[in-house]
Amino acid sequence: MPETSTLLKHLPKMETGVMESYLQGVRFFSSTQPVPRRPMVYDPGICVVAQGHKTGYLGGKPFRYHANNYLVTSVTMPFKCETFGCPEEPLLGLYIDIELGQLNELISGMGLQAEMSKAAEETLPRGIGPAALDAEMTDAVARLLKALRSETEARLLGPGLMREVLFRALGGTQAPVLYALAMYSGTFSKVAQVLKIMQSHYAEKLDVEHLAERVHMSASAFHRAFKEVTSESPMQYLKKIRLTKARDLMVRESMKAYMAADRVGYESPSQFSRELKRFFGQSPAEMTRELRAA
Template sequence: MSQMTNLLKSFQITDGGASESRLQGVRLFKSTQPMARRPVVYDPGICIVAQGHKIGYQGGQAFQYDANHYLVISVTMPFECETFASPEEPLLGLYIDIDMSQLHDLIGRLGLQPEIGNGSEKGLPRGIGPAVLDENMEGAITRLLTCLQSETESQILGPGLVREILYRALCGTQAPILYSLAMHSGTFSQVAHALKVMQSDYAAKLDVEQLASKARMSTSAFHRAFKEITSDSPMQYLKKVRLSKAKDFIVQENMKTYIAADKVGYESSSQFSREFKRYFGQSPAEMIRELRTG
């Protein structure tokens, strides 16, 4: 059993969810039950699994993140995820939000080449992907988990250790997507701007032409680049964002289905219910019923 696992076991973590740590932007998660493949949305961050493993599915590809591979997410990303855990060996890990000011500063100090985020013969980097968890990264994470056991150490040492983890990620194989996230120019950055619009204005009547205009790209170039980065078309992505937001309203805020549908931009409740069930495999009512009995 790794030191990371032992340290995570010492925290009080909500089973089946995430718990805030003593340091803002760092959350600890635990699950004692396996979870079938289902839609999820991850915000930009670094996901580290110390025990158990997850398999992500996106655009016809699968990727595993586990004790040997952490996951880097550069843009808010809907994808499907399967969790492998048991009461004897629960899934344990932590999620670290990406601080943009830290990312900019580190990239400036590292002097990374601009070409890394502009796309090349290999195309644009995907917005999500696993990287090998090497000894240096493991050491930084272990030190962070150790300091999180103390309020004083969390506030004094924690920010520096989070910065080191971000630096280690910039030295890893997913550096291109982190660099692309921080860029103010280039195709990835233009698409990332449109993604932020979709995250904040998801209830608005958005179309591909509007989004391409906000990204300052032609419609065809925008559509092609968007799919390369997210594996979805712009309208597929927007639908997933709307349905995920509605699920949060229904499950976490106990909002009535028709109100949630309207709040995320659906004009037809019946269309919303159909698409919700197709995406999540359950109707809103079935999901609420399962949560109450579970």
């Protein structure tokens, strides 16, 4: 994607890290050095890497996304990710949020209800996966980036161009993931409902039986479906969400570890410390020292 990478390099205020664009729902990211495998959380969206590449690890299995494909995420997914970039060829890309109302409008307008129903009868799709980047998607992304160089064009043209990117994704190989997100019923939808509950109420005492009851499923069927979509058991997923939220509190609000642990639902500070180090590779004290040195 030479044109796309050139456009990203020359965007206003483009710098290392994650940056908001002029258009709500679109963010840019850049890295001038490799980043070792570390936990991340992606919300529903489309991730386009224009230069460099990333390797994600879900359920112990790697998947790569780079300039020849794009990544579709249909539910909030914690996974581990390794970034490959360098000063000579930095990682460059953008992330486009998926708006559910717009997704449903496009599915209806494109007459994809039959395909959506057929997908519902097949195996549950994973909540995240790469799709081949074709010429139409490449062109749509490039035109979106051109509009995002100007605050006025971003405001007036950006929403329509975001819609076109989603339209192109519905014609790609990860379309079943988007169909599953759009369905109001069915097993995938029930798992998606529980994921929203866990995202909003992660600090509460949640268990498999209670969550299964919320979506009128047996505990065993719910556990099986949850793992098919996320590659995690419900409690492993919840733990990763809690630890990620706790780290955000410690990083962004300089909150002490024991307070962050309590805020996200941990009753035992020692258990929190053990699990944080296992997940992020750093103890709370090591994480705090790194923040102070930064």
